Amino acid sequence: MKDFIVAIDGPAGSGKSSISDIVANKLGFTHVDTGAFFRAVTLEALNRGINLENEDEYSFLDDINVIYKDGKTYVNGKDVSSLIRTGEISRNVSTPAKLKRVREKVIEFERMSSHGKIIMDGRDIGTVVLPNADLKIFLTASNEERARRRFEQNKLMGIESDYNTILKEIIERDKKDSERAIAPLKQAIDAIAIDTTKMSIDEVSNTIIKLINERND
Numbered sequence: 761m762k763d764f765i766v767a768i769d770g771p772a773g774s775g776k777s778s779i780s781d782i783v784a785n786k787l788g789f790t791h792v793d794t795g796a797f798f799r800a801v802t803l804e805a806l807n808r809g810i811n812l813e814n815e816d817e818y819s820f821l822d823d824i825n826v827i828y829k830d831g832k833t834y835v836n837g838k839d840v841s842s843l844i845r846t847g848e849i850s851r852n853v854s855t856p857a858k859l860k861r862v863r864e865k866v867i868e869f870e871r872m873s874s875h876g877k878i879i880m881d882g883r884d885i886g887t888v889v890l891p892n893a894d895l896k897i898f899l900t901a902s903n904e905e906r907a908r909r910r911f912e913q914n915k916l917m918g919i920e921s922d923y924n925t926i927l928k929e930i931i932e933r934d935k936k937d938s939e940r941a942i943a944p945l946k947q948a949i950d951a952i953a954i955d956t957t958k959m960s961i962d963e964v965s966n967t968i969i970k971l972i973n974e975r976n977d
């Protein structure tokens with residue numbers, strides 16, 4: 761298969777990352793989870809104790825390099841994969857993600873990872889980062905189903921959590937991500953929307969694989 765670029769966007773917990781991983785493994789694509797870049801920047805910002813709202817305090821961005829490779833996230837070579845999945849990071853990540861300075865830096869990380877056969881997931885991939893993608897997907901699911909999935913995911917990772925708190929937090933995060941001025945969460949006009957509320961992971965992955973194969977003939 762020649763170069764092919766897939767953009768997958770959607771709200772928190774819609775399954776973007778798990779689905780992208782499966783599709784990438786089955787078809788030999790590289791998966792780039794762009795949420796991991798924003799989470800890594802948030803982790804660094806919190807570790808440095810800066811005021812997350814203040815763009816002027818993000819000069820540390822000049823000193824960090826974030827790489828996403830084979831499902832793992834590295835900041836200056838250190839594996840931060842589990843550290844970026846905590847509730848604290850999820851609650852704070854929308855603040856750095858709305859800042860121009862942060863988004864410009866993350867685009868550099870994203871560009872470094874994007875060549876060949878790529879499946880990239882995030883919020884603004886089909887609209888801003890890869891507007892010429894060969895296939896754009898917008899994944900959704902009901903709020904309750906997304907909260908349930910995140911709750912189960914936490915359980916598997918050994919993270920204690922409360923379903924109602926998760927539900928409230930993902931609704932808040934989606935609101936912030938959709939209402940921000942720069943690169944908001946939005947379906948690209950040429951994206952195919954898939955409501956995954958009643959679909960299994962395999963059904964969603966197979967639907968996307970079929971779409972890739974159809975467009976790559």
Ligand code: CDP
Nearest residue numbers: 772773794795796798853854857882883884
């Ligand atoms: O895994 P989950 O769906 O909960 O979120 P994520 O994909 O890890 O993204 C975490 C956060 O990063 C989002 O809530 C956005 O604030 C931000 N993000 C973004 O602004 N643009 C992207 N392309 C990807 C993530």
